[in-house]
Amino acid sequence: AQSVAQPEDQVNVAEGNPLTVKCTYSVSGNPYLFWYVQYPNRGLQFLLKYITGDNLVKGSYGFEAEFNKSQTSFHLKKPSALVSDSALYFCAVRDNTGRRALTFGSGTRLQVQP
Amino acid sequence: DVKVTQSSRYLVKRTGEKVFLECVQDMDHENMFWYRQDPGLGLRLIYFSYDVKMKEKGDIPEGYSVSREKKERFSLILESASTNQTSMYLCASSLDLMQGAANSPLHFGNGTRLTVT
Numbered sequence: 001a002q003s004v005a006q007p008e009d010q011v012n013v014a015e016g017n018p019l020t021v022k023c024t025y026s027v028s029g030n031p032y033l034f035w036y037v038q039y040p041n042r043g044l045q046f047l048l049k050y051i052t053g054d055n056l057v058k059g060s061y062g063f064e065a066e067f068n069k070s071q072t073s074f075h076l077k078k079p080s081a082l083v084s085d086s087a088l089y090f091c092a093v094r095d096n097t098g099r100r101a102l103t104f105g106s107g108t109r110l111q112v113q114p
Numbered sequence: 115d116v117k118v119t120q121s122s123r124y125l126v127k128r129t130g131e132k133v134f135l136e137c138v139q140d141m142d143h144e145n146m147f148w149y150r151q152d153p154g155l156g157l158r159l160i161y162f163s164y165d166v167k168m169k170e171k172g173d174i175p176e177g178y179s180v181s182r183e184k185k186e187r188f189s190l191i192l193e194s195a196s197t198n199q200t201s202m203y204l205c206a207s208s209l210d211l212m213q214g215a216a217n218s219p220l221h222f223g224n225g226t227r228l229t230v231t
Contacts, residue, residue, distance in 0.1 A: 006156075009154070034219060034220075036220075036222075041224070041225075042224055042225075043118070043204055043206075043222030043223050043224045043225050044157075044204065044206075044220070044222040045222070046219035046220070046221070049219060090156060090157065092157075101147060101159050101162045101170075101172060102159075102220060103159070103173075104149070104156045104157040104158075105156050106154055106155055106156035107156045
């Protein structure tokens with residue numbers, strides 16, 4: 001079985017400050033990890049992914065994420081938040097065998113204050 | 115650019131009605147998925163399909179069925195709508211995950227907000 005936990009329902013940060021959105025996962029094999037963002041009244045948009053290789057992956061809009069195998073975490077980060085980053089963020093995982101579908105976390109709402 | 119189109123943005127149906135949610139993708143993707151999104155629960159997988167006429171149950175298939183007669187179209191069917199099926203429904207597609215494109219991201223439609231009264 002595969003699962004994802006996003007422990008924070010909401011994260012508040014001031015514009016210009018660094019942000020972190022947390023994600024931990026559980027899979028039976030090696031993980032494929034993804035972050036998606038959802039703006040109001042829209043579907044989800046792909047941000048970045050970790051498949052293998054460098055533990056720090058860079059994605060769209062200046063976001064990056066750090067894979068930590070020992071802590072089974074894949075936290076989303078950005079050095080300097082923008083008001084326009086305010087949205088709902090989802091972490092997702094699948095293992096590298098068997099099931100083809102992603103399992104998503106419950107989502108974290110990021111609020112960036114001007 | 116990949117486009118996933120869901121035929122309705124908003125739907126209001128009555129309890130007991132048969133409801134069809136339609137999804138079309140234009141990128142020749144093998145895989146298609148139906149998720150429902152509820153506050154605090156994130157996205158939960160209802161059904162997915164990895165080929166025409168093939169389907170697999172997701173985590174919450176009860177009360178739903180699907181149809182994939184053509185590669186580009188994946189329909190979600192609520193056989194007899196109930197109020198607990200009021201939700202946002204999201205369709206997605208991706209390249210085949212088992213043939214070298216295992217890292218292929220999902221491409222989502224804008225969603226159908228279904229209300230069952």
